[in-house]
Amino acid sequence: MLSGQALHKGSAVVALMFLCLTAATPSAARESRPPLGLQLYCLQHKGACSNAAATSILASAELVSLLKSVNRRVNSAIQPRSDGGADSWSANASAGDCEDYVMAKRQHLIAKGVPAGALHIAYTTTRSGEGHAILVVQTDAGRLVLDNLVSEVKSLDASGYRVQRMSSGGLLQWVSQN
Secondary structure: OOOHHHHHHHHHHHHHHHHHHHHHOOHHHHHOOOOHHHHHHHHHOHHHHOOOOOOOEOOOHHHHHHHHHHHHHHHHHOEEOOOOOOOOOOOOOOEEOHHHHHHHHHHHHHHOOOOHHHEEEEEEEOOOOOEEEEEEEEEOOEEEEEOOOOOOOEEHHHHOOOOOEEEOOOOOOEEEOO
């Protein structure tokens, strides 16, 4: 049996090897990898990150009302705070950055019966050029965006965002949108 210290060193070696392999990978391939913070989140929360077949959901008035409610509730419940470069992801944060808002909204929507396969995390940039994560809900009428920077739920086209990469078929499968 490994001691706690040996196990910690072993984990550090595995993480270092992963980072080295990631750094050596061509940039086009890296773009389709999930963010490192999400990978670490999924190691701790396997059930929340299991593969889900991509699907769309009926864009009913009830769904839109639910999306608006969850977007407002989570936006007001989490205080904005930078990770300080740590890229830490949480679905239960009381303070955090855009990824924490996305994970909390995703968790609330799944609990309310929205299929996980209709919920996608997308990376884009703000008008000021800062990297930003949003939650995209795939409906039969198009993609709707939940964003911590605005209280309204908008179509992706009306949001002003151009998605760079997005989760697809589960949180650990990503595709470049370029």
